Amino acid sequence: MKRPLIAALTAAMLCSPLFAVTAHADDVRSRMIRFGYGLNENSNQGRAAKLFAEEVAKASEGKLKMRTYAAASLGSDDQMQSALIGGAQEMMVGSTATLVGITKEMAVWDTPFLFTREQQADAVLDGPVGRKVMDKLEEKGLVGLVYWENGFRNLTNNARPITKLEDFSGIKLRVMPNPVFLETFKLMGANAVPLPFSELFTALETRAVDGQENPYNTILSSKFYEVQKYLTVTNHVYSPWIVTASKRWWDGLSQTEQGIILEAAKKARDFERQDTRAEAAQALAALKANGMQVNEISPAEVERMREQAKPAIQQVVDTVGQPLFDEVQAALEASGS
Numbered sequence: 039m040k041r042p043l044i045a046a047l048t049a050a051m052l053c054s055p056l057f058a059v060t061a062h063a064d065d066v067r068s069r070m071i072r073f074g075y076g077l078n079e080n081s082n083q084g085r086a087a088k089l090f091a092e093e094v095a096k097a098s099e100g101k102l103k104m105r106t107y108a109a110a111s112l113g114s115d116d117q118m119q120s121a122l123i124g125g126a127q128e129m130m131v132g133s134t135a136t137l138v139g140i141t142k143e144m145a146v147w148d149t150p151f152l153f154t155r156e157q158q159a160d161a162v163l164d165g166p167v168g169r170k171v172m173d174k175l176e177e178k179g180l181v182g183l184v185y186w187e188n189g190f191r192n193l194t195n196n197a198r199p200i201t202k203l204e205d206f207s208g209i210k211l212r213v214m215p216n217p218v219f220l221e222t223f224k225l226m227g228a229n230a231v232p233l234p235f236s237e238l239f240t241a242l243e244t245r246a247v248d249g250q251e252n253p254y255n256t257i258l259s260s261k262f263y264e265v266q267k268y269l270t271v272t273n274h275v276y277s278p279w280i281v282t283a284s285k286r287w288w289d290g291l292s293q294t295e296q297g298i299i300l301e302a303a304k305k306a307r308d309f310e311r312q313d314t315r316a317e318a319a320q321a322l323a324a325l326k327a328n329g330m331q332v333n334e335i336s337p338a339e340v341e342r343m344r345e346q347a348k349p350a351i352q353q354v355v356d357t358v359g360q361p362l363f364d365e366v367q368a369a370l371e372a373s374g375s
Contacts, residue, residue: 065294071104074112074130082255082317083131083279084108086186086310090281093302102298104129123179125286131186134280135216138357143174145357146366148218151344153276153370156187156315161373163278167365172280181283183300184307187314188253188277194266195249196242199333201270203227203342212238212250221350222274226343242266253277254321255314263328271334274343281307 073091077083084106091104112118115132119140122130137144146152153159162168163185172182193200197209206226213219215232223230231247241247242265249266251274257263281303288296326332335343344351355363 065292066098066101066298067292067295068101069103069295071102071128071299072107072112073104074107074110074118074127076110076115076132077108079106079108081108081259082310082314083186085313086306087131089309090302090306093305094299097298097302098295102295119180119282122282122284123286125284127284128287129281129283131279131281133188134185134278135214137175137180137280140178140180141171141174143171143358143362145218145354146171146362147278148216148275149354149363149366150218150222150274150347150350151340152366153190154273156190156276156311158370158373159187159276159278160311162366162369165369165373167362167369170365171362175282176285179285181285181288183281183283183303186279186281186307186310188279189255189314189318190273191251191253191275191277192257193249193251193270193272193274194257194262194268194330195270196245196265196267197248199268199270199331200272201333201335202339203346210246210248212241212247218350218353219275221353222347225346225350238262239265254318254325258321258324263325263330267329267331269325269330269332271332272340272343 071094073087075083075087079088087106087108091106094102094104112127112130113121115130115136118127118130118132119137121127123140134144134147138148153162168185172185175182193211195209195211198205200206200209203226206223206228209228211223211228211230212233213223213230215234220230220232233241233247238247238250239260239262242250242262249268250262251272252260252262257266257269283299291299322332
């Protein structure tokens with residue numbers, strides 16, 4: 039009689055919530071996670087990184103400790119990506135644009151005028167095609183977790199208000215050293231100049247270039263309003279950030295640990311997007327208050343610009359392949375754009 043009783047008691051214990059909690063706790067080891075990012079602690083990146091670390095600690099009962107490193111203290115995006123691939127660093131958040139040299143499919147997010155609103159970007163990036171592009175990173179030693187938001191890029195200049203395609207003509211415009219960006223603005227008629235961001239304020243101040251393009255948050259934090267008069271709401275490119283992990287490190291985690299980190303990353307993503315959008319609205323109001331003349335491009339004129347940018351868009355198609363580009367377009371249609 040004793041053996042059946044013991045078996046029954048054992049089965050009941052295994053099914054109990056207390057045992058499940060203990061098993062869960064045993065599946066999480068004490069670990070230190072180095073998480074690097076490029077902006078300062080008081081930025082949208084910094085605030086989201088702080089929340090990410092808190093959520094990881096809370097869900098792991100303090101066993102997983104995430105130490106965040108701001109202001110590119112672990113290196114540039116390129117340097118951190120290399121460290122993750124080599125297993126010398128665990129995690130980071132950075133631009134998708136800097137991953138194009140590692141995973142060509144990431145170039146699809148550089149497509150000019152791809153998205154028209156943030157909710158559309160959320161639907162595509164968080165959907166199957168966004169996941170498909172992210173999963174390509176694993177072939178190169180990285181694991182993509184979630185996309186965060188940098189935001190829509192907009193144009194400032196000192197030459198004239200830009201309200202139509204022809205207004206770009208002859209404007210000397212600093213552009214990120216990205217072939218698609220350079221080609222896009224050349225097609226618009228601008229004199230597109232690749233220039234490191236660190237040199238941009240001085241170049242604007244000395245009139246070495248007439249203008250530049252960045253999200254509102256960056257235009258404000260960099261005080262470009264001190265050396266620029268006109269701001270045009272072009273929303274010509276939506277820039278995502280991506281949270282990545284070292285595959286070499288990630289594969290050594292238990293499923294429970296991976297689940298804790300992924301869920302925390304999703305919470306941080308939702309917070310970061312909301313925070314970034316609120317900050318962008320405040321930044322635009324502040325730029326107006328600081329004397330910038332702001333104008334928006336009409337939908338018809340945006341369509342003219344998109345048409346003009348078709349050869350640059352074709353560069354993206356040639357890089358990522360027509361099938362993937364078509365999948366992204368289908369996802370856009372499904373999002374209700």
